[in-house]
Amino acid sequence: MKQARGRTAPRLAPYAFVAPAVALFALLMLIPIGYTVFLSFEKSQVSGLGLGTGARRQVFAGWSNYASGLTDPTFLSSLLRVLVYSLILVPVMLGLALLFALLLDAQRVKFQRFARLAIFLPYAVPTVIASLLWGFLYLPTVSPFPAILARLGLSMPNLFTTNTALFSVANIGVWGGTGFNMIVIYTALRSVPSELYEAARIDGASQLQVALRIKIPMIGPALVLTGVFSVIATLQVFNEPHTLAPLTNTISPDWMPLMKIYDLAFNDQDSYEAAALSVVIAAGMFVLSYGLLRLSNKHVFQGR
Amino acid sequence: MALARIDGALTESPDVAAPRRPGRRRRAAPLPTAVLLLGAVYCLLPVVWVLVASTKNNSQLFNTFTFAPNGSLGSNVAALSSYAGGVFWHWMLNSLLYAGGGALLSTTVSALAGYALAKYRFRGRSTLFNTLLAGVLVPPVVLAVPQYLLLAKFGLTDTYWSVLLPSVLSPYGIYLARIYAMSAVPDEVIESARVDGCREGRLFAQIAVPMMVPGLVTVFLFQFVAVWNNFLLPFIMLSDENKFPITVGLYTLLNRGSTAPALYSLVVTGSMLSVIPLIILFLALQRYWRTDIASGAVKQ
Numbered sequence: 001m002k003q004a005r006g007r008t009a010p011r012l013a014p015y016a017f018v019a020p021a022v023a024l025f026a027l028l029m030l031i032p033i034g035y036t037v038f039l040s041f042e043k044s045q046v047s048g049l050g051l052g053t054g055a056r057r058q059v060f061a062g063w064s065n066y067a068s069g070l071t072d073p074t075f076l077s078s079l080l081r082v083l084v085y086s087l088i089l090v091p092v093m094l095g096l097a098l099l100f101a102l103l104l105d106a107q108r109v110k111f112q113r114f115a116r117l118a119i120f121l122p123y124a125v126p127t128v129i130a131s132l133l134w135g136f137l138y139l140p141t142v143s144p145f146p147a148i149l150a151r152l153g154l155s156m157p158n159l160f161t162t163n164t165a166l167f168s169v170a171n172i173g174v175w176g177g178t179g180f181n182m183i184v185i186y187t188a189l190r191s192v193p194s195e196l197y198e199a200a201r202i203d204g205a206s207q208l209q210v211a212l213r214i215k216i217p218m219i220g221p222a223l224v225l226t227g228v229f230s231v232i233a234t235l236q237v238f239n240e241p242h243t244l245a246p247l248t249n250t251i252s253p254d255w256m257p258l259m260k261i262y263d264l265a266f267n268d269q270d271s272y273e274a275a276a277l278s279v280v281i282a283a284g285m286f287v288l289s290y291g292l293l294r295l296s297n298k299h300v301f302q303g304r
Numbered sequence: 305m306a307l308a309r310i311d312g313a314l315t316e317s318p319d320v321a322a323p324r325r326p327g328r329r330r331r332a333a334p335l336p337t338a339v340l341l342l343g344a345v346y347c348l349l350p351v352v353w354v355l356v357a358s359t360k361n362n363s364q365l366f367n368t369f370t371f372a373p374n375g376s377l378g379s380n381v382a383a384l385s386s387y388a389g390g391v392f393w394h395w396m397l398n399s400l401l402y403a404g405g406g407a408l409l410s411t412t413v414s415a416l417a418g419y420a421l422a423k424y425r426f427r428g429r430s431t432l433f434n435t436l437l438a439g440v441l442v443p444p445v446v447l448a449v450p451q452y453l454l455l456a457k458f459g460l461t462d463t464y465w466s467v468l469l470p471s472v473l474s475p476y477g478i479y480l481a482r483i484y485a486m487s488a489v490p491d492e493v494i495e496s497a498r499v500d501g502c503r504e505g506r507l508f509a510q511i512a513v514p515m516m517v518p519g520l521v522t523v524f525l526f527q528f529v530a531v532w533n534n535f536l537l538p539f540i541m542l543s544d545e546n547k548f549p550i551t552v553g554l555y556t557l558l559n560r561g562s563t564a565p566a567l568y569s570l571v572v573t574g575s576m577l578s579v580i581p582l583i584i585l586f587l588a589l590q591r592y593w594r595t596d597i598a599s600g601a602v603k604q
Binding site (some may be wrong): 001011013014015016020021022024025027029030031033035039068096099100103104108109110112114115117118119121123124125126127128129130132133134135136138141142144163170175178179198216232236238242243246247248258262265266268271274275278281282285286288289290 | 331337339340347349351365391412414416418419424435450451472475505533536550552554555561568571575578582585586587590
């Protein structure tokens with residue numbers, strides 16, 4: 001038996017098992033990241049008259065791509081816009097997700113099963129398709145809303161002005177994201193031991209009090225996590241505004257930071273500055289998510 | 305490890321969580337019920353609208369009240385099917401290929417890596433795991449541009465592989481598979497299989513994988529939806545219309561529609577047809593949407 005146990009720690013097998021993942025990780029993440037960093041310090045230089053294939057050379061650029069990218073007013077305004085967007089979207093989406101999760105968990109509320117499925121359904125709809133659908137609902141010529149509003153004596157506001165477009169896009173995010181977060185929060189709620197609030201109920205606490213004083217504090221970690229991931233996801237918004245752009249002139253090709261990067265790389269053919277901004281955004285994202293997760297670990301998971 | 309096994313948060317009756325106390329009548333609370341139903345209506349609205357709007361031809365789409373159905377669904381589907389030589393169904397098949405193939409390969413790679421990370425002690429294990437975990441935080445959109453430039457160097461852009469290959473790696477999938485292997489495959493089973501002389505490869509394929517199946521289905525579904533929903537990667541990589549997935553296809557159709565509004569009814573019908581299979585898939589496989597893993601996983 002002793003000898004058989006000698007082979008319980010195989011040395012090569014685990015390396016063989018992780019090999020495909022490691023190879024793909026190197027090929028699809030490490031090398032592209034390295035290449036992006038490299039490109040961000042390069043530029044294209046035109047020599048002579050700029051004619052012929054040899055006329056453009058790639059030369060070292062120092063920090064110049066970063067300098068021009070970070071001082072570009074369109075990039076800075078897209079950065080500001082995405083922060084406002086996130087500030088609108090995340091509280092509304094998580095507020096609704098928490099509200100619906102509490103209602104699903106509450107007693108004496110009807111149609112819970114139907115509502116749970118209906119609210120989770122948008123998760124199955126790709127963001128591009130969701131944006132198409134809402135885009136049509138926003139267009140006064142196709143949308144049913146003007147007719148409904150007209151009967152109430154109201155008129156449909158223009159949903160694509162510089163002031164309203166951000167809300168129109170955020171609504172698509174709320175629509176697509178509420179259900180998933182609701183289920184995550186609902187799952188957390190169901191793991192709260194019911195004895196904890198049964199006692200409070202017997203002492204005469206209302207359902208609202210139970211929700212505010214017991215349930216919400218108990219699911220703090222789930223709320224923080226959904227919050228962190230939602231912030232990170234909303235800062236990367238691309239599909240929704242990009243899909244709505246053909247319907248309106250308000251949404252410019254550099255409306256959001258990732259749209260700006262796309263615009264630089266594929267419309268302006270400036271891979272170098274696009275690479276520099278990619279590095280800036282990836283680094284910012286990394287610092288933000290790491291920081292938020294550290295912070296939430298400290299505060300929420302203490303003593304758990 | 306905070307892997308609470310709360311299966312089927314979507315399917316079970318809520319009464320399991322809030323047991324009905326005997327001797328007390330349960331009246332419906334009207335206001336909370338109304339708020340919940342309002343949420344359901346908001347979420348169903350665009351889906352119901354597209355179902356109705358796909359029954360209208362182009363002039364009806366612009367002229368009639370949109371929640372009253374008309375009878376043009378058949379002709380819309382026929383017009384869409386014949387558009388550009390039936391390219392729409394090509395897009396649907398492509399999406400199925402990218403999402404199905406990508407998710408299948410991705411689940412395989414994730415299962416192998418997750419199992420190794422969970423069940424073996426080897427040099428570099430924690431470094432490897434932390435590196436992969438950091439990969440979750442890298443925005444995939446930021447990677448799409450350099451991935452394009454690199455694939456372009458090898459002449460791989462505008463091929464099926466240019467979309468499939470990046471879909472195979474899923475740091476999140478590896479992460480989930482590791483958690484699932486940890487909780488579903490007992491060490492004693494592995495030990496005794498080794499004592500019986502079972503080789504590592506066979507041990508994985510014939511003993512560990514069957515135990516991990518429910519978790520692997522979840523990994524597959526998350527990746528399937530992620531690839532099916534992906535827009536930027538195929539949009540950047542592909543220029544041949546026949547290789548487009550449905551998201552890119554409908555987007556280009558909408559884009560053309562802004563100068564030729566006659567295409568709008570095709571976009572509406574196409575959106576409707578593309579949403580249906582995913583909704584069916586999602587309703588049929590509800591019990592595998594294990595968000596407890598998705599959320600509980602990070603709590604460890």
